Amino acid sequence: MNVSPVNDPLELLTNKGNRQASFLSPIWNPLTCTVAGFxxxxxxxxxxRKPVMSGIQKHIAFAAIGGGAGYYFDQKRNEYLAKRDAVLRHYIELHPEDFPVKDRKKYGDVLESWVPVR
Structure with missing residues (x-):
């Protein structure tokens, strides 16, 4: 994967398909809450003080409620993050003078030369 350098602050808040979500990313919270409900x-x-697997209908109901809660919280989190990114993107568009484009530096330009002391 070839990653281009990010010079523009607005590029940090946009996903142009460069980053692929992992397989577990969309199902992690519902799956975790389902296991927690069970x-x-x-x-x-x-x-x-009952046998731990007695009343299997309770296990199924708790797992379903947990999965629903996990899905709900995942949607609310995505909604919150999208709203936050939109607010930040809008602020950067309105105030470009606060976010100047910076030149990339290499490690060789930043670090001092190293001389071992023996």
Missing amino acids: GLAIFVNWGF
Whole structure:
């Protein structure tokens, strides 16, 4: 993957298809909350001193509620991040003087030469 240098601050807030989401990215939160809901049902049974897998309908219901909650929170998070990026992009468009384009520096220009002391 060839990554071009980012000189313009607006390029940081736009995704032009350079970054691909991982396989687990869209399902991570719902899957995690589903497992947590199932685990909560096991914990409730353990707390009431019942066999941990008794009442399988409770396990299914808790897992479904957990998956729904995970999906809801994932959507709310995406909504919040999109709104935040839109606000930042708009601010940068209105105030370009606060975000000058900087030249890229190489490590050789920034670091001092190293001389070993023996």
